[in-house]
Amino acid sequence: MIDCSRRAFVVAAVVVSLVVATTSSGAAEPEQKYELFDSNNFDHSTTIDNEWFPLKPGMRYVWDGVTVDEDEEVESHSVVLTVTGLTKMIDGVRTVVCWERDIVDRELEESEIYFAAQDNDGTVWLLGEYPEEYDGKKLEAAPCWIQGIQDAKAGIMMLADPKVGSPSYSQGWAPAVEFTDRGAVYKTDEKTSVPFGSYDDVLVIDEYNKEEPGAFQLKYFARGVGNVRVGWRGDVTDQETLELVQVEELSAEELAKADDEALQLEQHAYEISKDDFGHTKPSERSAANAVAQ
Amino acid sequence: MSSALKTVLSVVTLIGIVGSASAQTALPGTEEFGMTKKELVQAIEKVEALIAECMRQEGFEYVATDYTTVRRGMMADKSLPGMTEEEFIEAHGFGLSTLYTGGAPQLVNGYSPARVGLGDRNVDIFKNLSPTDQVAYNRALLGENTDATFAVGLELENFARCGGCTLKAIKQVFTPEQLKATYYNPLDALINNDPRMKAALREYAEKMRKAGFDYNHPDEVEPDIMRRLHVITGGGTIPLEKLSPGQMAALKKLQELERRVAVVNLQLQEDIFEPVEEKIEKEMYAQKVE
Numbered sequence: 302m303i304d305c306s307r308r309a310f311v312v313a314a315v316v317v318s319l320v321v322a323t324t325s326s327g328a329a330e331p332e333q334k335y336e337l338f339d340s341n342n343f344d345h346s347t348t349i350d351n352e353w354f355p356l357k358p359g360m361r362y363v364w365d366g367v368t369v370d371e372d373e374e375v376e377s378h379s380v381v382l383t384v385t386g387l388t389k390m391i392d393g394v395r396t397v398v399c400w401e402r403d404i405v406d407r408e409l410e411e412s413e414i415y416f417a418a419q420d421n422d423g424t425v426w427l428l429g430e431y432p433e434e435y436d437g438k439k440l441e442a443a444p445c446w447i448q449g450i451q452d453a454k455a456g457i458m459m460l461a462d463p464k465v466g467s468p469s470y471s472q473g474w475a476p477a478v479e480f481t482d483r484g485a486v487y488k489t490d491e492k493t494s495v496p497f498g499s500y501d502d503v504l505v506i507d508e509y510n511k512e513e514p515g516a517f518q519l520k521y522f523a524r525g526v527g528n529v530r531v532g533w534r535g536d537v538t539d540q541e542t543l544e545l546v547q548v549e550e551l552s553a554e555e556l557a558k559a560d561d562e563a564l565q566l567e568q569h570a571y572e573i574s575k576d577d578f579g580h581t582k583p584s585e586r587s588a589a590n591a592v593a594q
Numbered sequence: 595m596s597s598a599l600k601t602v603l604s605v606v607t608l609i610g611i612v613g614s615a616s617a618q619t620a621l622p623g624t625e626e627f628g629m630t631k632k633e634l635v636q637a638i639e640k641v642e643a644l645i646a647e648c649m650r651q652e653g654f655e656y657v658a659t660d661y662t663t664v665r666r667g668m669m670a671d672k673s674l675p676g677m678t679e680e681e682f683i684e685a686h687g688f689g690l691s692t693l694y695t696g697g698a699p700q701l702v703n704g705y706s707p708a709r710v711g712l713g714d715r716n717v718d719i720f721k722n723l724s725p726t727d728q729v730a731y732n733r734a735l736l737g738e739n740t741d742a743t744f745a746v747g748l749e750l751e752n753f754a755r756c757g758g759c760t761l762k763a764i765k766q767v768f769t770p771e772q773l774k775a776t777y778y779n780p781l782d783a784l785i786n787n788d789p790r791m792k793a794a795l796r797e798y799a800e801k802m803r804k805a806g807f808d809y810n811h812p813d814e815v816e817p818d819i820m821r822r823l824h825v826i827t828g829g830g831t832i833p834l835e836k837l838s839p840g841q842m843a844a845l846k847k848l849q850e851l852e853r854r855v856a857v858v859n860l861q862l863q864e865d866i867f868e869p870v871e872e873k874i875e876k877e878m879y880a881q882k883v884e
Contacts, residue, residue, distance in 0.1 A: 365675035367666060372631075375662055377669040381676040407672070407679035546675050 332483075335454035335474035338426070340393040346418035347388055347397050353504055353522045354425045354459035356397055356417055358386045358587065359556045364531065365496075366543035368405070376406045380543060383551070383559045385414075389567075389584040391428040392449040394418050398584050400563040409435055414566050416447075423461035427473050429453065431570040431578060445574035446475030447581060453477065457484065459522070463504055465489055472508070481510045493521050495529050495544035503529070513538075560586060626668075626748050627772050628780035635661045637767050641744055644763030645735070652734040652759065659713040659745075667711015667745030674705055683860050687852035688816050691823045691845060696833035698732055698740055711745025734758050739830060750816075751779055785874055794870045798862050805858045812867075815859050819852050 349356035365379040380403055387398035396416035403411040413432030419425050429447035433440055448455040456473030469485035487507040493500055500523035508518040516537040521530035531543040551559060563584070570578040623630035629637060642658035649656035672682050672689055686692040689705055699708035700720040709717060723731055732740045737757015744760050747753040753764050754775035764773070771777060778786065785791050799810040809815050824830055826844045827837065837845060 363676040367662070367669075369662070374631075375665045375669070377666070377673060379675040379677075402676075404676065404678055406669070407682075409678050 332469055333471065334481075335471045336456055338392075338448065338455045339420075342420045342422070343394045343418055344421055346395050346420070349397060349417060349419045349425055351419060351423050351425045351459050351461065352524045353463065354527050355525065356384045356399065356425070356527075358384050358397065359551045360384045361547075361549050361551055361555075361559075362527070362545065363547040364528070364543040365546045366531070366541065368542075369540045371538060377404075378406075378541065378543065379404045383563075385560050385563045386556050386587045387560050387563055387584040388587060389416055390582050391416055391418075391447060392455075394426075394428060394448075396428050398563055398567075400559060400566065408437070411435065412566060414563050414570070417458060420461075424457055425459040426455050427458045428455045429577075430473075431566065431574060433566065433569070433573075440573075443570070443573045444475075444478035444480070445570060445577045446473065446478050446480055447577045450577050450580050451475075451477045453480075453577075456482070460486070463489070463506070479512065481512065482508060483510060484508050487517075487519065491521065493523075493530050495546070497529065497545040497548060498523075498526070500524075500526070500529060507534075624781070626751050626779065627768065627777075638664050638744075638748075640767045641760075641763045644766055645744065645759050648759035648762050649734060654731050654734055655719050656735065656759075657713065657715045657719070659711070659716065663713040664711055664745045664748065667707055667743065668749035670705075670707035670710040671746070671749045673707075680860065683856045684853075687849070687854075687856035688819060690816065690819045691826075691848040691852050694823060694827065694830075694834060694845065696827055696830060696836070698728060699743070700728075700732075706741075707749070708741045708743040708746050711743045732758075736760055741830060751777065785871060788870075788874050790870050790874065791867075794866045797866050801862055801866070802858065805855075807855050807858065809855075809859075812859055812863060815855055819848070819855070822848055 360383075362382045363379060364381075365377075368376045368378045370376070380401065383400045385398045385400050388395050389398050390396070396418040399415050399417055401411075401413050401415065402409060411432055411434050413430055415430035415432075416428045417425060418428060429445070429450075431445040432443065434442045434444075446453040453475040454471070454473065457470040458472065460467060460470065463486045465486050465488065467486050469483050472482040472484050473480055475481075485507045486504065488505040489502075491503040491505055493503050500521075502524060504522040506520045506522065508520060509516060513536075515535045517533065517535045518537075518541070519530075519532040519534060520528055521532070523529045526545070526548070529545040531541060533540050533542070567578075567584055571583075623633060625631055625634040627634075627637075638661050639658070642660075642664070646656045646658040672679060674682055674686075677685070682689065686705070693705045695702055698720070699706045700712065700717045702709055712720075720728060720731060735758050736742060737760070739755045739757060742755035742757065742760075744756070744764065747756045747760075747764070752775060753761065753768070753773055756764060786795075795811060798812065802809045807815075809818070823845075826841050826848060832841070
């Protein structure tokens with residue numbers, strides 16, 4: 302699940318120093334502002350089988366929860382992720398197209414496509430995203446970024462072998478849209494229960510960015526499932542909690558429909574984000590889905 | 595909360611701030627039943643404590659639910675994870691006959707605003723009872739209508755279907771006026787009294803009739819579907835699997851009607867009411883700022 306709440310409207314100076322920061326664990330250590338991305342290290346890039354972050358085409362995940370703001374107003378919030386049957390070439394790497402929708406207080410607040418790939422070591426990478434943010438039915442913003450375009454750099458969605466003490470990592474670096482999210486392994490061997498199931502040996506990742514110092518989003522990952530819970534700690538503006546409530550494999554017909562929706566969003570991306578998206582090739586249906594069409 | 599009311603909340607909140615500065619005009623609160631947020635939280639806490647006390651006297655355990663849980667129950671109305679309100683209505687109408695189970699809300703696995711508003715602890719307490727005690731428990735807690743929890747009544751701003759300890763507690767906290775089935779939130783009443791809104795309601799009724807439905811106000815639709823559902827299901831007491839073939843056929847027909855009317859109702863609300871409400875809001879806001 303991609304967190305876009307911390308991304309678009311933050312008006313802050315983009316930090317330009319190459320190094321130096323304090324990691325979420327509190328230990329001072331050098332921090333690369335972005336990851337070194339090697340497009341030659343992706344031989345089977347669309348097979349995303351990292352045990353903490355599997356993305357299999359045709360899977361649909363639903364998280365549900367609430368957000369409590371500073372005034373203690375409670376809003377319902379759910380997120381739906383569909384791993385489509387589409388792939389898209391970005392900077393020489395074939396990526397899996399994921400389609401995610403954020404529903405807040407029963408209205409669609411954001412719909413986005415993002416592009417994920419797994420390298421030869423098992424690390425899952427984020428190579429770009431096109432999010433549309435809405436106010437009612439009106440498009441408010443579309444802070445798109447794509448690896449290799451306008452200085453944007455791919456980031457890590459999940460380490461191949463996450464361990465406490467591993468260096469923090471960039472989840473993507475896109476100065477043009479002020480996207481500087483980072484992740485760090487916070488805890489391992491945790492237990493958690495959500496409506497979809499109960500899990501031991503849970504990995505907790507701390508997510509944060511430079512625009513909101515002291516605020517951390519916690520993401521809980523279960524082996525073979527992926528993200529099962531979202532929580533928070535620190536000085537956050539909105540206290541967001543989400544739990545995995547549903548995982549299902551779409552039928553061929555449902556997947557084809559999801560692909561169509563994602564393609565529509567992509568078509569819009571070509572119109573709205575010409576400077577970024579205009580430099581990419583269109584997504585392609587997988588062979589199986591093309592036949593189903 | 596009605597969509598009509600929801601749309602004015604942000605502006606009315608601002609008006610409230612302006613108004614409180616001068617303390618000249620007593621504006622209704624922005625929450626259900628015209629309460630302020632603080633009043634609503636206090637009302638929920640009082641009602642929940644009274645329900646727990648009443649249930650104790652009836653020989654049952656009930657944990658007073660907190661504000662956030664009750665609010666979640668309210669938000670669960672016409673809502674399923676991963677669906678917008680529009681998608682929900684297209685698929686399930688208002689979620690009344692379409693998602694009917696006839697079972698105790700605590701035992702429903704899918705859509706159940708009533709279950710959400712009761713909170714996990716009370717659901718667990720209920721599940722640990724024998725089937726006979728479960729029936730007695732819900733009769734003590736909710737009376738005849740087991741879907742009419744406090745959170746559901748609060749969301750609808752209508753406690754007419756509540757019963758048992760829930761109604762007893764509500765009666766000690768809410769005014770007799772608020773307990774009437776015909777009660778209107780002061781904010782809704784304010785908007786409904788505007789001549790432009792009255793004209794919009796006439797247009798709504800006319801377009802509803804053209805679409806084949808005899809409703810004069812959006813607030814008439816859901817109670818009518820509920821009434822029809824109760825005729826078919828013996829007041830909502832017959833489990834879905836125990837409905838006769840005739841009842842099942844009638845239910846299917848009602849479900850189709852519910853889906854169709856809910857879609858038309860939503861469309862008309864968006865097309866007719868929202869632009870009018872927006873105008874009224876702007877004027878209210880401008881007047882108060884002056």
